[in-house]
Amino acid sequence: MALERPQSIKPSSQLTLLCAVLLLLSVAASIGLGAGAVGPLEAWSALGGGGDAQARLVVLTLRLPRTLIAVLVGLALAGGGAMLQAAARNPLAEPGLLGVSAGSATAVVIAIALGLGHLHIIVAIGGALLGCALVLGAARLSGRGDDPVRLVLAGAALASILAASSATILLFDQRTADEVRFWTIGGIAGRSLAQVMPALPAVGLGLIGAAVVARPLAALALGEQVARGLGQHPQLIRASVVGCVALLVGAATAMAGPVGFVGLVVPLAARWLAGPDIRRALPVALALGPSFVLLADTLARLVASPAETPLGVVTALIGAPVLVLVVRRQRLPSL
Amino acid sequence: MPNSTSAALAAHALRLAYRQSVVLDAVSVTIPAHQVTAIIGPNGCGKSTLLAGLARLHAPEQGQIILNGRAIQRLVPRELARQLALLPQHVLAPDGLSVADLVRFGRHPHTGLLRQWSPEDQAAVTDALHTAGLADLAERPLTTLSGGQRQRAWIAMALAQSTPLLLLDEPTAALDLGHQIEVFELIRTLTRAGKTVVMVVHDLVSACRYADHMIALRAGSVIATGAPRAIITPALIRQLYDVQCTLLHDPTDGTPIIVGAQRAL
Amino acid sequence: MSDTRAQPSVLRARPPASPPRQPRGYWRLHWRGLSVLIERRGMLALLALALLGAAVAALSLGQGSVRIPPGRVIAALLGAADAPTTLVVRQLRLGRVFAGAAAGAALGMAGCLLQTVARNRLATPTTLGIDNAATAFAVASVVGVSTSLAPAAFALTGALSMLALVFALSGPGDTRGYRFLLTGMGLGAICGAATNIMLARAPIDAANQAYPWTVGTLNNRAGPTLALLGWSLLVLTPLALVLGAALNVARLPEPVARSLGVRITQLRVGAIALAGLLTGLAVAVIGPVGIIGLAAPELARRLAGPRSVPVLAAGLAGASLTMLADLAGRTLCAPSELPVGIVAALVGGPYVLWVLLRTPQGALNA
Numbered sequence: 001m002a003l004e005r006p007q008s009i010k011p012s013s014q015l016t017l018l019c020a021v022l023l024l025l026s027v028a029a030s031i032g033l034g035a036g037a038v039g040p041l042e043a044w045s046a047l048g049g050g051g052d053a054q055a056r057l058v059v060l061t062l063r064l065p066r067t068l069i070a071v072l073v074g075l076a077l078a079g080g081g082a083m084l085q086a087a088a089r090n091p092l093a094e095p096g097l098l099g100v101s102a103g104s105a106t107a108v109v110i111a112i113a114l115g116l117g118h119l120h121i122i123v124a125i126g127g128a129l130l131g132c133a134l135v136l137g138a139a140r141l142s143g144r145g146d147d148p149v150r151l152v153l154a155g156a157a158l159a160s161i162l163a164a165s166s167a168t169i170l171l172f173d174q175r176t177a178d179e180v181r182f183w184t185i186g187g188i189a190g191r192s193l194a195q196v197m198p199a200l201p202a203v204g205l206g207l208i209g210a211a212v213v214a215r216p217l218a219a220l221a222l223g224e225q226v227a228r229g230l231g232q233h234p235q236l237i238r239a240s241v242v243g244c245v246a247l248l249v250g251a252a253t254a255m256a257g258p259v260g261f262v263g264l265v266v267p268l269a270a271r272w273l274a275g276p277d278i279r280r281a282l283p284v285a286l287a288l289g290p291s292f293v294l295l296a297d298t299l300a301r302l303v304a305s306p307a308e309t310p311l312g313v314v315t316a317l318i319g320a321p322v323l324v325l326v327v328r329r330q331r332l333p334s335l
Numbered sequence: 336m337p338n339s340t341s342a343a344l345a346a347h348a349l350r351l352a353y354r355q356s357v358v359l360d361a362v363s364v365t366i367p368a369h370q371v372t373a374i375i376g377p378n379g380c381g382k383s384t385l386l387a388g389l390a391r392l393h394a395p396e397q398g399q400i401i402l403n404g405r406a407i408q409r410l411v412p413r414e415l416a417r418q419l420a421l422l423p424q425h426v427l428a429p430d431g432l433s434v435a436d437l438v439r440f441g442r443h444p445h446t447g448l449l450r451q452w453s454p455e456d457q458a459a460v461t462d463a464l465h466t467a468g469l470a471d472l473a474e475r476p477l478t479t480l481s482g483g484q485r486q487r488a489w490i491a492m493a494l495a496q497s498t499p500l501l502l503l504d505e506p507t508a509a510l511d512l513g514h515q516i517e518v519f520e521l522i523r524t525l526t527r528a529g530k531t532v533v534m535v536v537h538d539l540v541s542a543c544r545y546a547d548h549m550i551a552l553r554a555g556s557v558i559a560t561g562a563p564r565a566i567i568t569p570a571l572i573r574q575l576y577d578v579q580c581t582l583l584h585d586p587t588d589g590t591p592i593i594v595g596a597q598r599a600l
Numbered sequence: 601m602s603d604t605r606a607q608p609s610v611l612r613a614r615p616p617a618s619p620p621r622q623p624r625g626y627w628r629l630h631w632r633g634l635s636v637l638i639e640r641r642g643m644l645a646l647l648a649l650a651l652l653g654a655a656v657a658a659l660s661l662g663q664g665s666v667r668i669p670p671g672r673v674i675a676a677l678l679g680a681a682d683a684p685t686t687l688v689v690r691q692l693r694l695g696r697v698f699a700g701a702a703a704g705a706a707l708g709m710a711g712c713l714l715q716t717v718a719r720n721r722l723a724t725p726t727t728l729g730i731d732n733a734a735t736a737f738a739v740a741s742v743v744g745v746s747t748s749l750a751p752a753a754f755a756l757t758g759a760l761s762m763l764a765l766v767f768a769l770s771g772p773g774d775t776r777g778y779r780f781l782l783t784g785m786g787l788g789a790i791c792g793a794a795t796n797i798m799l800a801r802a803p804i805d806a807a808n809q810a811y812p813w814t815v816g817t818l819n820n821r822a823g824p825t826l827a828l829l830g831w832s833l834l835v836l837t838p839l840a841l842v843l844g845a846a847l848n849v850a851r852l853p854e855p856v857a858r859s860l861g862v863r864i865t866q867l868r869v870g871a872i873a874l875a876g877l878l879t880g881l882a883v884a885v886i887g888p889v890g891i892i893g894l895a896a897p898e899l900a901r902r903l904a905g906p907r908s909v910p911v912l913a914a915g916l917a918g919a920s921l922t923m924l925a926d927l928a929g930r931t932l933c934a935p936s937e938l939p940v941g942i943v944a945a946l947v948g949g950p951y952v953l954w955v956l957l958r959t960p961q962g963a964l965n966a
Binding site for chain 3: 092097150152153154156157158160161163164165167168171172260261304307309310312313314316317319320321323324327328
């Protein structure tokens with residue numbers, strides 16, 4: 001039976017090496033490159049305590065926190081995307097496309113408008129939970145969960161309703177509009193570690209949950225009936241997946257605003273490298289996610305230097321062609 | 336059996352391909368007029384592709400198809416549609432139509448922007464509905480029909496096209512025995528009324544019973560053609576399906592019946 | 601083979617002696633060799649939608665800072681009312697109502713054509729990314745990539761090139777039009793990203809100026825664009841009607857349609873080009889309100905029934921819906937105003953969800 005422990009759920013050594021090298025390179029790029037006049041070598045020596053005061057300032061207070069945040073966002077979005085895809089059995093189930101990020105972002109806009117900005121982590125997670133539950137729940141209730149494209153279109157519809165609601169609020173509330181103008185596009189520029197600290201427990205909790213639920217989720221991949229036959233509880237598994245995804249995506253949204261397509265591209269690459277079993281794909285996705293976000297963020301700094309391009313824009317520009325390619329390659333709608 | 340053996344449709348050295356992969360190569364067949372021709376062969380041998388090619392849905396890479404002495408590539412779509420009707424497998428009608436609505440589509444090649452409906456059109460539709468035994472169900476929504484009735488509705492649409500040639504791809508797929516016989520009897524009636532029918536059939540026994548002429552395909556080539564009783568032999572069946580079997584003959588009409596089949600390795 | 605086998609009696613039954621002259625549910629007009637079939641239900645639907653449109657227009661013309669009852673609106677239109685009323689109705693409000701009606705009609709017809717061609721009821725200007733492309737182009741024009749060209753012209757270009765790109769990239773048609781939709785969504789996301797870059801990098805006043813193009817509103821319609829839309833509708837509507845009639849047979853599975861003599865490729869290209877033109881012209885006037893292109897054909901189909909492709913009915917429904925959305929946006933939270941695009945998304949989004957979730961598997965075919 002396929003649920004026996006596979007020969008090895010550990011990734012091959014080459015794969016581990018590849019992920020590690022990629023991560024190192026992207027961290028190096030993120031710390032070494034940027035708008036300021038601090039070059040890679042200078043940046044590295046500043047990291048070790050050398051270099052002049054300005055270089056230390058740039059590296060330690062700007063680039064290092066930013067790199068750490070990007071790693072967190074990458075972990076959270078890649079993990080959330082991988083889980084969501086496995087649970088929906090749909091390679092297009094991505095937090096952004098399904099409207100989960102939009103749910104989270106709208107919740108934050110509402111919170112800020114109501115003067116509850118300081119609660120925005122909790123609110124973001126709540127919004128993600130609501131978005132996730134709405135789109136997956138509605139699809140399941142009507143028995144359309146197996147149709148991949150319908151799920152995505154439902155997500156798009158949900159996202160457009162939420163965007164219109166946000167726009168309505170912002171229309172009447174100039175102060176909130178100014179506050180969230182850049183945040184709603186998605187970006188991690190100019191955030192301090194202190195600001196994102198509250199998101200850390202959520203990411204941790206979400207990742208632990210993901211590790212726990214990966215094995216039953218692999219059983220669910222064989223189909224509802226089979227999973228039930230193997231002693232699993234599909235509803236329980238799905239509920240816990242929704243919980244994890246909400247924690248991860250909510251935290252990521254709170255940190256960086258709605259950043260799309262990370263949860264599509266990274267799990268896709270992970271599945272391509274490690275095969276469809278979520279127990280193997282999840283670690284690879286978690287290893288690749290930070291690299292992807294780091295590289296996208298570095299690009300965001302460099303493309304229009306000295307101006308910043310929002311991170312969400314860069315990930316969309318990379319991710320949308322990937323979506324088109326996937327759609328072209330696969331035999332729809334069986335995907 | 337009608338003794339006219341003039342060819343209604345003929346393919347010469349036909350080569351059909353999807354992108355790079357060649358599905359049919361050097362296929363030459365003649366379809367005898369006023370008879371039922373069955374195309375048989377294992378899965379993936381190119382039966383449906385041949386049928387689509389004969390209906391010009393699939394442009395050949397090489398070779399040509401001759402209808403009434405003219406290459407069908409030269410015909411205007413409407414002109415061809417008045418000569419030849421095709422019914423593919425697994426067809427889904429637009430939502431909400433009634434049987435008569437569907438059958439009316441068959442008149443499309445005979446109507447135009449300013450000649451939208453003539454008494455002949457109406458007569459052809461009524462006739463098609465009666466021939467297919469659906470006159471009483473004409474106003475019923477298609478979704479309320481049984482599988483066999485729905486299949487007959489599609490056949491009725493092809494009949495309303497009033498073409499001498501009718502190409503059917505697995506007309507009895509997914510039908511139970513009773514409905515299969517119903518459809519095959521209808522097809523036989525049509526050839527008696529002068530139509531030429533070409534059909535892809537999966538079930539070899541029905542093909543033997545209802546076809547006057549057979550084309551056996553394997554891996555994109557024709558390996559036998561002729562009357563079923565003349566060409567169906569244990570050797571051919573083995574060649575087609577890798578199956579070892581014995582043939583008996585139906586005592587009532589001499590149709591070959593396959594017994595004791597097992598996979599030959 | 602024996603020819604003497606008895607045939608089932610049902611197959612031998614003959615047609616009745618005097619068959620009816622036309623299919624049930626139709627009127628047939630004929631003169632010499634020419635004949636025209638008119639579907640009764642479709643005709644009644646057209647009538648009902650035209651009445652609805654007229655009523656909404658009258659209501660909309662009467663609504664605003666000065667309220668004018670419908671009777672006096674009609675009088676003003678006919679030139680039989682006092683001068684101030686005539687001024688308000690004709691000079692101040694008529695342009696806006698006409699813009700809404702014309703853009704809505706164009707979007708409704710475009711949506712109907714696109715849905716039929718893509719064989720999917722969810723294929724609309726919005727889901728195909730056409731809105732996003734038009735917005736991106738218009739914003740590019742406003743925030744200064746080139747201010748010399750009117751944003752409306754840019755929006756039209758964006759819409760047309762997007763539609764061509766989606767069709768080129770989505771490759772050969774699949775039966776449910778899904779590839780088409782997802783390709784459009786992907787490309788739309790790229791355009792959305794581009795819009796965001798431009799808005800984020802633009803000076804604040806340019807960003808504010810570009811804002812209407814991102815939500816869809818009737819506030820910034822330009823006279824020449826509106827005139828262009830109006831005249832184009834006069835020419836394109838008959839074309840859309842002819843195409844719609846031809847597309848009726850193309851609703852059958854593609855091999856069947858082709859074996860019925862339909863030149864499906866030409867028909868498809870024509871319908872797509874026409875839909876692109878209509879969408880582009882509408883977006884140039886009203887901005888991204890493509891959801892009208894989804895809702896209007898749905899309403900039209902519901903009223904006109906399944907027997908034809910209701911192009912004209914969809915146009916009338918689109919006009920009414922757009923005028924209604926604009927009316928709601930102006931009156932619901934008066935004195936401030938909700939852009940018509942937001943009203944449409946707030947109402948249309950749940951509607952899409954509803955269509956998605958309650959339609960059975962495989963039955964989203966237009």
